[in-house]
Amino acid sequence: MQRFRERLVPGIGPMLAALLLLPAIFIIFLPLTAPVIGGAAAVLVTAVVELALVVSAPIVAVGDGQLVAGAARIPVALTGATELFRGQEATAARGTGLDARAYTMFRGWVDPVLRVQVTDPDDPVPYWLLSTRRPEELMAAIEAERSASRTA
Numbered sequence: 001m002q003r004f005r006e007r008l009v010p011g012i013g014p015m016l017a018a019l020l021l022l023p024a025i026f027i028i029f030l031p032l033t034a035p036v037i038g039g040a041a042a043v044l045v046t047a048v049v050e051l052a053l054v055v056s057a058p059i060v061a062v063g064d065g066q067l068v069a070g071a072a073r074i075p076v077a078l079t080g081a082t083e084l085f086r087g088q089e090a091t092a093a094r095g096t097g098l099d100a101r102a103y104t105m106f107r108g109w110v111d112p113v114l115r116v117q118v119t120d121p122d123d124p125v126p127y128w129l130l131s132t133r134r135p136e137e138l139m140a141a142i143e144a145e146r147s148a149s150r151t152a
Contacts (some may be wrong), residue, residue, distance in 0.1 A: 002063035004141035009057040021046045062141040065149045067103040076145045082119035084135045106131035
């Protein structure tokens, strides 16, 4: 059973920024081909980039005793305290306050980040730092899954 699932798709800003490929590609193709071909190439390349941004967006999920962030996964039983950062604190957590050994999966278009401590003494990673648009829900899901795995 999944308690939490979120795909970190880009927001409207990055998607609008990717639309700037339309005129750029059209201008590149204009001296080389007919305007119709340049226009078609611009639309096609832009559509492929927009689709790639959505399809390649990582998933954060909690369920079946696991915390999943992109391709990485960890049993919730091996996680500890969670800490939420927003705004300037999130910027610092992603930058100057970041431990180089930490597992990170954050996206620039998602402001909140959640730090999840790793309690496994054999794991050199001290914590995971994850982007999420719904940090309170993710924290609650991790705690609920941890409680369920203790009683199971």
